[in-house]
Amino acid sequence: MTVQIVILAAGMGSRLGRSLPKPLTALADGRSIMQQQHDNIHAAFGAQARITTVVGYRAETIVDAFPRVDYVYNDRYDQTNTSKSLLRALAKTGRGGVLWMNGDVVFDPLVLRRAARLVADDRSFVTVDTAKVSDEEVKYTVDAEGFIHELSKVVVGGIGEAVGINYIASRDKKTLQRHLQRVGDQDYFERGLELAIAEDGLRVEPLDISDLYAVEVDFAEDLERANLFV
Template sequence: MTLQTVILAAGMGSRLGRSLPKPLTELGDGRSIMQQQHDNIRAAFGTDARITTVVGYRAETIVEAFPQVDYVYNERYDQTNTSKSLLRALSKTGKGGVLWMNGDVVFDPRVLGRAIELIERDQSFVTVNTSKVSDEEVKYTTTSEGFIAELSKTVVGGIGEAVGINFISSRDKKAFIRHLTRVDDQDYFERGLELAIAEDGLMLEPLDISDLYAVEVDFAEDLERANLYV
């Protein structure tokens, strides 16, 4: 079955201070952030992997740069957060599991290679980094069985950070969509995962990629750090 992938790229990315959508930011190797993501997806899953991108702010610039993929438009991109962008995309992806990522993550190609085994098992997961825990990042805790218990920016005693690359299995997808529908417009998609864990017993596995690089580019210093790797 062809893997469904989603890139969330609707936001304005104002903190980086660029006029173009943040995923079009050029990296040190000449590629954009989104091109690096496309290259990583194709390297791991082949040219048949289906990419759906959620666009909003200056959508036409992304569509022009990547005309070969599918698009979903979040017309309320300036009023909603990633929960509602992801909801729009998941509703268009059929019954299978979906891999999704934030459109501003520059990451090691080996991250997706490590994820293949979980995807083939149809096991929901979030990719995590246990080497640091910053207050402003999405943090997590685990149950005694090793699955995700809490997942948000307000987690106390977090044991690592979520990287922004995730997978929802075919069996968990319906419940996740239901919770994304009910969360607040300004919630991140992680809120939907937390509700699915609490109310539906979602078993969400942490995929540790601490030995690999993954940089979420919010500020100029993040871009400088990402360029050390590419």
């Protein structure tokens, strides 16, 4: 089975204070953030995994670094958020389910190996960490059956954080695309998921990876923390 993977890498990443796109930031082991993502993808799904990367800011630098993957260009990268980048990518990935991740996440290779079972079963999920709940991060709650109920930065009483690695099943893809079209340009993709859950009964499982590491690199201190693991 060919697994379709999307990496969202269109943003400017200005909070980290680097001139290159954030996914090209070097880690302590010499790899870039994006290279460790590619390595983790291939370790979990093999060389046949199909990667589509959404680029925008200084797109040519990412294309030059990774010439053998597919690309989608978000020409409004400076005016839109991850909801619109994901929408563009989903339109280019056919009918199958899609695993996607933010282009600034440094994570344990075991995360995708744990996710592989749900991907193989074509079950929508959001990867979560229940070890901490920070105000600035995307938080979540679950319903009585254990599926994702709320998913945003403004969730009250969140039981964990979304890590930024997710999967939409083939049967749920059109529903998510419809809601991503509806949301505002500055919304994160989580808003599309939250609307699909609330209005269409989309069932999204939380995949707990609290025992593994996953660091979304927004600031210099995040990079320092990520470098403790690689």
